[in-house]
Amino acid sequence: MDEQEANNKASRAEFALGDSEDEYRPDVQESCITPANIPCLFSRVDSSDLIFHTPKQAKIYGKYLFGDVLGEGSYGKVKEVLDTSSLCRRAVKIMKKRKLKRIPNGEINVDKEIRLLRKLGNENIIELVDVMYNTEKQKLYMVLEFCVANLQEMLDSSIDKKFPDWQAHRYFVQLADGLEYLHCQRVVHKDIKPSNLLLTSGGTLKITDLGVAEELDLFTNDDICFTSQGSPAFQPPEIANGDESFSGFKVDIWSAGVTLFNFTTGKYPFEGDNIYKLFENIGKGVFQLPKELDEQLADLLNQMLLYDANKRISINQIKCHSWYCRKHCELQDFIQIPGNNETNDPHRGMTVIQFLEELHGRNNDLGSEAEKPPSTLVFMKDSYPVSEVKTLRAHVPPPGDQPSLLHENKQNVSPAKQQSTARSVTNERLTLPLDKKGRKSSRFKSVCDVS
Numbered sequence: 189m190d191e192q193e194a195n196n197k198a199s200r201a202e203f204a205l206g207d208s209e210d211e212y213r214p215d216v217q218e219s220c221i222t223p224a225n226i227p228c229l230f231s232r233v234d235s236s237d238l239i240f241h242t243p244k245q246a247k248i249y250g251k252y253l254f255g256d257v258l259g260e261g262s263y264g265k266v267k268e269v270l271d272t273s274s275l276c277r278r279a280v281k282i283m284k285k286r287k288l289k290r291i292p293n294g295e296i297n298v299d300k301e302i303r304l305l306r307k308l309g310n311e312n313i314i315e316l317v318d319v320m321y322n323t324e325k326q327k328l329y330m331v332l333e334f335c336v337a338n339l340q341e342m343l344d345s346s347i348d349k350k351f352p353d354w355q356a357h358r359y360f361v362q363l364a365d366g367l368e369y370l371h372c373q374r375v376v377h378k379d380i381k382p383s384n385l386l387l388t389s390g391g392t393l394k395i396t397d398l399g400v401a402e403e404l405d406l407f408t409n410d411d412i413c414f415t416s417q418g419s420p421a422f423q424p425p426e427i428a429n430g431d432e433s434f435s436g437f438k439v440d441i442w443s444a445g446v447t448l449f450n451f452t453t454g455k456y457p458f459e460g461d462n463i464y465k466l467f468e469n470i471g472k473g474v475f476q477l478p479k480e481l482d483e484q485l486a487d488l489l490n491q492m493l494l495y496d497a498n499k500r501i502s503i504n505q506i507k508c509h510s511w512y513c514r515k516h517c518e519l520q521d522f523i524q525i526p527g528n529n530e531t532n533d534p535h536r537g538m539t540v541i542q543f544l545e546e547l548h549g550r551n552n553d554l555g556s557e558a559e560k561p562p563s564t565l566v567f568m569k570d571s572y573p574v575s576e577v578k579t580l581r582a583h584v585p586p587p588g589d590q591p592s593l594l595h596e597n598k599q600n601v602s603p604a605k606q607q608s609t610a611r612s613v614t615n616e617r618l619t620l621p622l623d624k625k626g627r628k629s630s631r632f633k634s635v636c637d638v639s
Contacts, residue, residue: 246543250320255539270540278317281330297399304375304398312366314396335386335394336536337525343382345526350454352520353482360448362393367440368503374404376436379418380443382450402436411436420463421456422446425495428470438497445492452485453478457493484511
């Protein structure tokens with residue numbers, strides 16, 4: 189008894205000094221002295237080693253089937269959806285009303301973006317397809333046309349964090365076209381940057397995120413603005429220096445110049461350890477261009493990033509610049525759209541497919557004998573001899589030949605033999621493979637079930 193009590197005491201965890209044994213100290217090493225002939229019944233498992241996997245369920249709201257999350261911003265999440273009526277791939281921005289109230293001017297910016305997108309229509313402006321509001325959950329759904337990725341993702345995936353000159357030229361031309369259309373509609377974007385420039389699967393650039401944009405009065409001759417809410421690194425000197433009013437169109441020109449600078453160099457013209465240092469550097473307006481930069485490109489950047497907004501180049505002058513009009517040779521490799529890191533999909537395929545399979549099942553063809561599992565059983569609508577079933581299982585005909593083959597087999601078997609075979613097959617204990625929901629897998633349904 190003394191030896192057994194000693195072993196029991198030794199196998200208990202060592203506790204720190206205290207009145208109760210329930211006071212467990214993780215920092216005190218746990219001793220488990222188990223004799224060699226007695227197996228240890230309990231083993232400690234950390235919570236980090238436990239993996240809880242909850243299968244996702246299909247979600248449909250309105251006529252849209254929801255997929256996985258594409259991105260997340262300060263206003264809400266963006267998910268992929270499938271329009272079940274047209275089978276078009278879309279993206280939906282989901283925003284909670286409670287969250288918008290906590291963001292300064294959140295509801296105002298969203299209402300303004302919806303109003304502008306309904307009014308605008310251009311190849312290089314994101315298209316608003318539908319707007320829905322769930323009163324029960326207090327959620328707003330903005331259904332937009334689907335884009336594969338944004339240009340910031342492509343820049344981050346490249347080795348040098350920049351585009352080849354010819355690829356940067358291709359995107360900048362489309363950016364200039366989109367800005368020209370916005371300015372013709374008296375709209376100032378105020379937040380041009382690579383992450384707000386989306387790309388479709390066909391390579392078309394789309395300007396998005398008009399939440400901080402401003403629509404000017406149609407009956408005024410100037411483009412004077414008084415507020416700005418854009419990203420700090422893309423703001424011009426007049427905003428960094430705190431001017432009360434400034435030219436809205438020239439703000440977009442400056443932001444587009446910083447974006448082009450980032451496209452071609454992989455850096456920013458102005459940087460700082462914090463926002464105050466950054467605005468101080470922008471307010472001075474002094475920056476350096478890399479020496480290896482193309483002369484025509486350097487000239488365009490210098491004119492777009494002029495300190496004086498009145499001398500800054502305009503959209504029409506940009507479209508007449510030599511670098512803009514020049515045909516660029518595709519000498520360097522194209523920067524591809526990166527794969528989806530969350531789903532490990534290099535092609536960024538539809539994330540809705542998994543939910544379509546859950547709703548409508550999956551059509552699994554049996555194929556050849558090498559592709560079929562060895563325990564595949566073929567069940568017939570009419571009963572056939574076991575030898576006939578094995579023959580059909582080993583040699584499954586093409587779908588077009590199945591009716592004639594079954595008809596021939598049925599003629600060669602007498603009715604009495606069919607009944608005896610039916611009793612033997614019915615009484616035999618069979619183990620059927622099941623799917624994830626515990627139902628008979630559709631793969632084991634009869635390929636010969638022809639009425």
